Amino acid sequence: MDNEVAIIGIGLHPFGRTDGLSGQQQGAHAVREALKDAGIAWKDVGVAYGGSQDGGNADALSNQLGLTGIPFVNVANGCATGGSALASVIAAIQSGVAEIGVAVGFDKHPRGAFNPKPKDWGLEDWYGETGLMLTTQFFALKTQRYLHEHGIPEEALVQIAQRAFRNGALTPHAWRRKELSYEEIAESMPVNLPLRKFMFCNPAEGGAAVVLCSARHARKYTANPVIVKAAVMRTRHHGSFEVFNPGLAAQQSPAPTVMASRAAFELAGVGPKDIDVIQIQDTDSGSELIHMAENGFCEHGEQALLLKNGETDIGGRLPINTDGGCLANGEPVGASGLRQVIEICTQLRGQAGLRQVPGTPRLGYTHVYGAPGVSAVTILQAS
Amino acid sequence: MKLDSPLKLACPELLDLDGAEPALMGSRCRACGEVYFPASRGCTRCCATDMEVCSLGSHGHLWSWTLQGFQPKAPYNGGEAEADFRPYGVGYVEMPSGVKVEARLTVADPALLKIGMPMRLTLQAYRQVAGEEPVYTYAFAPV
Numbered sequence: 142m143d144n145e146v147a148i149i150g151i152g153l154h155p156f157g158r159t160d161g162l163s164g165q166q167q168g169a170h171a172v173r174e175a176l177k178d179a180g181i182a183w184k185d186v187g188v189a190y191g192g193s194q195d196g197g198n199a200d201a202l203s204n205q206l207g208l209t210g211i212p213f214v215n216v217a218n219g220c221a222t223g224g225s226a227l228a229s230v231i232a233a234i235q236s237g238v239a240e241i242g243v244a245v246g247f248d249k250h251p252r253g254a255f256n257p258k259p260k261d262w263g264l265e266d267w268y269g270e271t272g273l274m275l276t277t278q279f280f281a282l283k284t285q286r287y288l289h290e291h292g293i294p295e296e297a298l299v300q301i302a303q304r305a306f307r308n309g310a311l312t313p314h315a316w317r318r319k320e321l322s323y324e325e326i327a328e329s330m331p332v333n334l335p336l337r338k339f340m341f342c343n344p345a346e347g348g349a350a351v352v353l354c355s356a357r358h359a360r361k362y363t364a365n366p367v368i369v370k371a372a373v374m375r376t377r378h379h380g381s382f383e384v385f386n387p388g389l390a391a392q393q394s395p396a397p398t399v400m401a402s403r404a405a406f407e408l409a410g411v412g413p414k415d416i417d418v419i420q421i422q423d424t425d426s427g428s429e430l431i432h433m434a435e436n437g438f439c440e441h442g443e444q445a446l447l448l449k450n451g452e453t454d455i456g457g458r459l460p461i462n463t464d465g466g467c468l469a470n471g472e473p474v475g476a477s478g479l480r481q482v483i484e485i486c487t488q489l490r491g492q493a494g495l496r497q498v499p500g501t502p503r504l505g506y507t508h509v510y511g512a513p514g515v516s517a518v519t520i521l522q523a524s
Numbered sequence: 525m526k527l528d529s530p531l532k533l534a535c536p537e538l539l540d541l542d543g544a545e546p547a548l549m550g551s552r553c554r555a556c557g558e559v560y561f562p563a564s565r566g567c568t569r570c571c572a573t574d575m576e577v578c579s580l581g582s583h584g585h586l587w588s589w590t591l592q593g594f595q596p597k598a599p600y601n602g603g604e605a606e607a608d609f610r611p612y613g614v615g616y617v618e619m620p621s622g623v624k625v626e627a628r629l630t631v632a633d634p635a636l637l638k639i640g641m642p643m644r645l646t647l648q649a650y651r652q653v654a655g656e657e658p659v660y661t662y663a664f665a666p667v
Contacts, residue, residue, distance in 0.1 A: 256597035265562070267535035269599035271650050271661040272592060273626055278614055281590035282626075286616075289588070289639045331611075333590045334634060379558075379569040388550070388561030390569070391622025 146231045147359035147366035147524070150179025150352030151483045154247070156345050156470040157316035164196020164346060164473070168247030169205040171348035171476070175243065179352040179362050183207045186352070187239025190226040192216035193248045193475035199226075202245065212238070220422065220511020221374055222246050223349065223478025227519065228372040230353050241354045248473030250344035262385050262513060276512065277341060277425070279384040281333035284427025286382075288335065291442035295335050298426040300448040302326045302340045302468055305423060308455065309469025311496040316345060317469040340426035345471025349479035351486075359524070367486045370409035370504075370520040375401040377514030384512045397516040398435040398508060405506075405518040406437065413437040416520075417502035418488045419459060420481035422510040423466040433461070436508050436518070460498045463488060478517060481507040489523040531647065534661045538562055539647075540579060546645050548580040548625060548662060559621040580619045582645040584664070587624045589615035589637045603653040612650075617643050617664045630665040642667040 152174025154167035162170075168191065176183060183206045191199030192215055200213040212233075218225040223246035230242035255276055259269040268274045288295065303326060309315040321339055329338035359366035377383050380394035406412055413436070421436060423429035434441045438459055447453055453461040464470065464484045467477060485505035487493045505521045533539065538561075540547040551563035555572035561580055566573045595602070595609040602609075613629030615637070628648055631637060648663035 253597065254594070256599070258599065265535070266599065267538075267661065270601045271534050271628065272596050272600045272602060272612065273614060273628070274599070275592070275596055278590055278592060282588045282614070282616060285590060286588035286639070331591065331593045333593055333614075335590075387626045389616060389624035389626075391559065 143357065144235050145356035146234050146353050146369050147356040148351050148353055148369065148482070148486055148521070149359050149362040149366050150175040150181070151486050152176070152178055152350045153314060153480065153483055154348035155314040155316070156347030156473055156476070156480065159346055164193055164247045164249030164348070165201055166205070167249070167346060167348035168193065168196065168199065168245050168350070169202045171247065171350040172202060172206055172243060172245050175350040175352045181241065181352065181362060184209050186241050186243050187211055188230060188233045189213040189243040189245065190216050190229040191245035192218070192222040192226060193246065194219065194222070195250050196248045196475060199245060218374070218515055219513070220474055220477060220509050221515040221517040222475045223482070224372070224509050224517020224519065225374050227351065227479065227482065228374050228517065231369055231372050234353060234355055240358065241352065243350060243352055244479060245348070245350040246475035246477070246479045247348035248475040249346040250473065253344070255344060257385070264385060264387070268387055273387065274385060276384055277333045277336070280425045280427055281336045283382055283431065284425070285335055287427065287431050293430065293442060293445050297430055297445045297448050298335060298340055299323055299327045301423065301426040301429050304454060305462055305465045305468035308463055308496055309465025312464040312469065313494070315465045315469045316471045317465065336425050336427055342424055342467035342472045345473050347471070347473040347476045347480070349476040349483055351479060351482055365490045366524050367489050368522040368524055370411070370522050371405035372517070372519045373401050373405040373408065374515065374517040375404065381514060383514035396435055397514050398432055398510050401516040401518040402436045402508065405520050409520040411504060411520065416504050416506045417500070418463060418485060418498045418505045419461045420466065420484055420507040421461060422508055423462055423468050424472065428510065429461070429466070432508060432510065436506070455496055455498055463493065463496050463498060474511070478507070478509040481509065482519060482521070485521050489521060531660045532657050534650070534659055539662055545582045546647060546662070547582045548619070548645060550578055550580045550623065551575040552578045559623050561623050561625050580621060580623060580625065584617040584619040584625070584643055586637065586639055586641045586643050587616040587618040588639060589613060589629065591632050591634070601651060603651045613637065615664065628661060628663040630663050636666060
């Protein structure tokens with residue numbers, strides 16, 4: 142295809158807690174790193190999209206990067222903010238708005254679980270007041286039902302967290318770099334059964350940015366561009382089991398992840414078996430478990446065996462969350478989706494060090510899912 | 525369930541307390557028949573806006589469950605001191621229409637909760653603060 146778009150620069154402000162820096166400063170840091178990686182300057186950028194949930198407006202980054210007059214659009218799509226920003230920059234480049242674009246996400250959340258306001262989500266006060274409006278509760282209720290329907294033992298949830306922290310320990314920029322034993326995870330505080338403390342990621346801080354340009358021109362800037370074969374965002378249909386729902390429809394329908402994944406595979410002209418390295422949303426162990434099947438990488442119920450056999454490890458057939466995912470990096474909502482893209486680019490460039498997937502990975506996959514039922518998927522190819 | 529003096533409810537619009545036992549109220553789409561809890565002003569299935577109020581009944585089956593293991597931040601207003609917080613059960617209960625209703629559960633013991641078990645609607649004083657009248661919400665109890 143002659144209209145393809147490539148990633149020519151990646152930049153991260155490490156996730157975790159950085160007391161001295163605002164979310165916007167961490168976002169600006171990530172953009173500068175990405176520009177440096179691409180070998181260009183901010184004045185070369187023709188369009189930018191970005192967002193954060195709690196860190197303020199993305200277009201305010203211009204105050205730090207330079208007031209160059211470009212269209213800089215604020216994106217607010219929850220956990221899919223990074224994915225939406227990326228898809229928007231790609232569309233802008235493909236339509237000829239600019240030759241070079243930047244997608245950026247950043248955030249800085251208060252400590253502890255999120256405490257959303259019911260009215261912001263179209264819900265009545267009683268839902269929050271009576272103690273039902275918690276994301277962790279939703280993930281637990283969805284996981285409990287899923288384990289029941291597909292006969293999956295709870296040990297699968299422990300194995301997912303164990304692998305995340307094992308990979309985090311190999312990742313220099315990860316927040317959680319300590320391996321945890323099976324017992325430490327399985328006996329940790331019951332936050333929302335069947336999910337326990339070390340099966341949940343923490344709201345955190347950080348920034349992530351990528352620089353993109355038309356694939357035709359990519360080699361002007363870098364020897365190893367990564368081609369975006371698909372970048373798709375979808376929202377929920379009636380009947381899917383989503384967060385912040387006091388009632389669920391009688392008939393269930395497929396999750397937005399399923400729709401985004403199918404559309405991305407179709408657009409890229411490849412299938413799940415062609416993917417060499419995978420990032421999937423692991424807000425918690427249960428979500429990752431469900432998302433493995435919703436993204437087409439296994440059948441529902443097959444996860445327990447894959448995990449037991451180490452198939453999702455760095456050396457396995459389906460390496461998932463090689464940098465430790467959200468569990469080891471925490472979740473700055475605005476930045477999380479682009480962290481995934483950056484990790485896949487690093488793997489496809491063969492620059493992932495101790496956590497490098499063996500062989501020569503050619504195709505990578507990223508998936509985010511978030512409130513109130515949005516999902517974004519990318520398929521990336523080494524060039 | 526005739527009451528001598530009305531209870532203070534967090535969500536009076538969700539409940540019908542005039543019958544022998546409390547019942548949950550929802551709405552039904554007059555165009556396609558889809559049922560909603562809580563009552564909805566529009567149908568997300570067929571996009572129609574002609575809705576009628578309907579009763580969802582008082583009995584159902586446990587569809588999924590969890591325990592809320594930590595004290596939620598505001599807007600939760602259970603009112604207890606952090607040291608007094610006790611985990612509470614939360615579940616989805618499948619009603620006869622097939623709609624699953626999210627609710628607090630009256631039990632918080634994993635040994636007493638099993639997907640598929642019959643449940644009945646009741647009221648629970650989720651906010652009990654000294655010197656104030658308790659505030660009730662709907663909840664489900666094992667039958």
